[in-house]
Amino acid sequence: MASSKTTPGTAVDEADGGNGDEQSIAKSAKKSTAKSTAKARAGNSQDLAGLEAGLDALETVQIKRVSPVEVLVQKVLPPIVAVAVVLGLWKVLVLAKVTDDYKLPDPGLVWDALRQLWLQGELFDIVWTSVSRGLFGFVIALAIGTPLGLIVARVKFIRAGLGPILSGLQSLPSVAWVPPAVIWLGLNDQMMYTVILLGAVPSIANGLVAGIDQVPPLFLRAGRTLGARGLVSAWHILLPAALPGYVAGLKQGWAFSWRSLMAAEIIAKSPDLGLGLGQYLENQRNNSDMAGVLLGILMILVVGIAIELLIFAPIERRVLRSRGLLASAR
Numbered sequence: 061m062a063s064s065k066t067t068p069g070t071a072v073d074e075a076d077g078g079n080g081d082e083q084s085i086a087k088s089a090k091k092s093t094a095k096s097t098a099k100a101r102a103g104n105s106q107d108l109a110g111l112e113a114g115l116d117a118l119e120t121v122q123i124k125r126v127s128p129v130e131v132l133v134q135k136v137l138p139p140i141v142a143v144a145v146v147l148g149l150w151k152v153l154v155l156a157k158v159t160d161d162y163k164l165p166d167p168g169l170v171w172d173a174l175r176q177l178w179l180q181g182e183l184f185d186i187v188w189t190s191v192s193r194g195l196f197g198f199v200i201a202l203a204i205g206t207p208l209g210l211i212v213a214r215v216k217f218i219r220a221g222l223g224p225i226l227s228g229l230q231s232l233p234s235v236a237w238v239p240p241a242v243i244w245l246g247l248n249d250q251m252m253y254t255v256i257l258l259g260a261v262p263s264i265a266n267g268l269v270a271g272i273d274q275v276p277p278l279f280l281r282a283g284r285t286l287g288a289r290g291l292v293s294a295w296h297i298l299l300p301a302a303l304p305g306y307v308a309g310l311k312q313g314w315a316f317s318w319r320s321l322m323a324a325e326i327i328a329k330s331p332d333l334g335l336g337l338g339q340y341l342e343n344q345r346n347n348s349d350m351a352g353v354l355l356g357i358l359m360i361l362v363v364g365i366a367i368e369l370l371i372f373a374p375i376e377r378r379v380l381r382s383r384g385l386l387a388s389a390r
Contacts, residue, residue: 162350169351170358177355182335190321190336191363193249197256198317205261205313209268209306210294223269226262234259234320238327247330252321259320260313267309271302303379311372318364337363 147167153159154166177183212219212226237258245251279301299306325338333339337360344352 165351170355173351173355186335186340189334194318194321197253201257201260205264209265213269213272226265230262235323238324247328252324255320255324256317259316263316264309264313268306271305275301307376307379
């Protein structure tokens with residue numbers, strides 16, 4: 061029988077050859093691993109750079125100052141054109157004799173009624189009587205509606221009980237509160253403020269509740285982690301985060317305050333109450349003076365728009381701009 065023999069030199073050569081192959085394979089694997097790692101790191105660096113650039117682009121708010129000419133064209137001119145169109149149509153209807161003159165007087169007669177009030181020194185007193193009542197009543201409603209909204213939004217038991225009631229009060233016409241307020245309090249300023257509160261408080265509270273409902277829970281958890289609880293959390297977290305909804309509730313609350321006050325002034329009449337816009341409107345109706353009636357309506361409309369533009373519109377723009385929701389500085 062033939063037997064196979066392996067010499068020591070041959071075994072060593074084979075062992076060296078095997079070790080050499082394993083070393084070359086290991087080196088190749090290390091090189092390929094290093095290359096893939098380098099490529100992965102380069103790709104990750106590019107991805108991170110792209111992500112950071114995208115975040116920077118999202119966070120950057122382009123602030124563009126509007127020139128006076130653009131303000132004139134975009135803000136001032138459109139209302140003037142709208143008023144001119146309304147006056148033109150009014151004048152056309154008067155000239156066309158679509159109805160009797162005592163039902164639709166000429167715009168010039170309304171201007172004469174305004175001029176007469178100015179010359180008699182009564183215009184400012186009439187407007188200020190209503191504006192001062194409306195603003196003071198709104199401030200009281202703000203002081204009541206804000207904590208009420210916080211409590212309703214954060215306490216489930218109270219929300220279940222008072223939430224539907226607040227919504228019902230908000231939908232109730234403000235004029236419905238005038239008769240019981242007169243019976244309860246009499247013909248005085250307290251009756252006026254009561255009607256304003258009953259009209260404005262539900263709107264302010266519901267607006268704050270809606271704003272708080274839109275606050276991400278992560279904000280509250282982060283605040284608790286930093287130690288903000290109770291009133292501190294409400295003041296530093298809830299209210300700032302709920303500002304857009306809260307401001308909308310304030311605007312609606314002012315609208316309800318003004319409407320409630322006009323309803324109370326039209327219905328309730330007393331020398332102790334003074335002469336406000338609502339009472340002026342009712343007096344002109346009793347005198348069958350349609351020009352005075354239209355003047356009263358226009359003054360009520362102008363005051364409501366002026367308060368909105370001078371107080372609430374700047375607040376709303378500032379809140380939206382602080383959150384990057386306005387593309388240009390207005």
